[in-house]
Amino acid sequence: MADSRICFVTNDTPAADEAADRLRARYGTCAIEDADIVVALGGDGLMLQTLHQVMDSNIPTYGMNFGSVGFMMNDFSEDALDERLAAAQRTHIYPLSMTVLDASGETRAALAINEVSLFRSTYQAAKLQIIVDGEVRLEELICDGALLSTPAGSTAYNLSAHGPILPIEAPLLALTPISPFRPRRWRGAILSNRAVVKFVVREIEKRPVSAVADNVEFQNIQEVTVKEDRSHRAILLFDPGTSLEERVLIEQFRF
Known part of the structure; x- marks a missing residue:
């Protein structure tokens, strides 16, 4: 890894920017499209943003925590970075594809590494029908919203909404439903990744809903396929x- 080309990216906070400058001076730097490895200095938000940017390029991303939670990040240290990168373990993550049909009849698409979420857009609760593999599984869910999460995202918003850790x-x-009103006791489902x-x-006019794939949002939707x-x-x-x-x-044993 000593000859690897590294691109350092940050969450634009002063501490992360200063650390990145020191790392660039010590280990060199390059543009992200020329990198063998991307080192992201920030939090989980920056990691998601970076993963979307380098997805399909086969460029691995190594995070160092300069955020609040840092679930997807490693501890920060300026020393022995080449050795840490050489010894690092790889995890492959496959995203969800979200296809949206909006109220105007236009189709939109986005990818989600963590989850696809639907949210009510006004004070009115959303009414959602849920179909799995072509079969109606829930005729009507009255709720604040619902989400479909990957294993990587199951400890994020999904966990906050009382969904299972995968x-x-x-x-x-x-x-996972978000604040379900009816059926009140439905707590969601675990589905095959197929x-x-x-x-x-x-x-849709009385109860508008938006759909979000990680940080990409579409409003006034009719249908969402994930x-x-x-x-x-x-x-x-x-x-x-x-x-x-x-x-x-570890997260499954926290209390």
């Missing part, structure tokens, strides 16, 4: 003993 290598997706999930929005897309891939690097799989396992 092992990172599990061929599963988590379907499942195709379709959300149909009811009363499935795992293995034609795309992102690569994360973690120090030995701190892999994403280990972090997900």
Whole structure:
């Protein structure tokens, strides 16, 4: 890894920018399109942004935490970076593809590494029909919203919405309601990663809904179709003993 070309990116905070300048002076730097490895100094938001940017390029991303949570990041150190990168363990993440039909009849698409979420846009609760693999599984969910999460995203918003934590290598997706009103006791479902999930929005003029794939949002939607897309891939690097799989396992024993 000593000859690897490294691109350093930051979350534009003063501390991260200053650290990146020192790292660039010590280890060199290059443009992201010329890099063998991207080192991201920030939080999980920066990591998601970077993974979207380098997805499909086979450029792995190694994060160092300058954020608040840093679930997808390694500890920061300026020393022995070449050795850390050489020893780092790889995790492959496959995103969800979201296809949206909006109220005007236009079709939009985006990818999500963590989750696809639907949210009510006004004070009115959303009414959603949920179809899995062409079969109606829930005729009407009255709620603030719903989300479909990857294993990588299951410890993020999905967990905050009381969804299940999924092992990172599990061929599963988590379907989780957000503040369900009816049926009040429905807590979601664990689905195969081969499942195709379709959300149909009811009363779209009275109860407008937006759809979000990570940080890409579309408003006033009629339908959303979501499935795992293995034609795309992102690569994360973690120090030995701190892999994403280990972090997900640890999270299941927190209280």
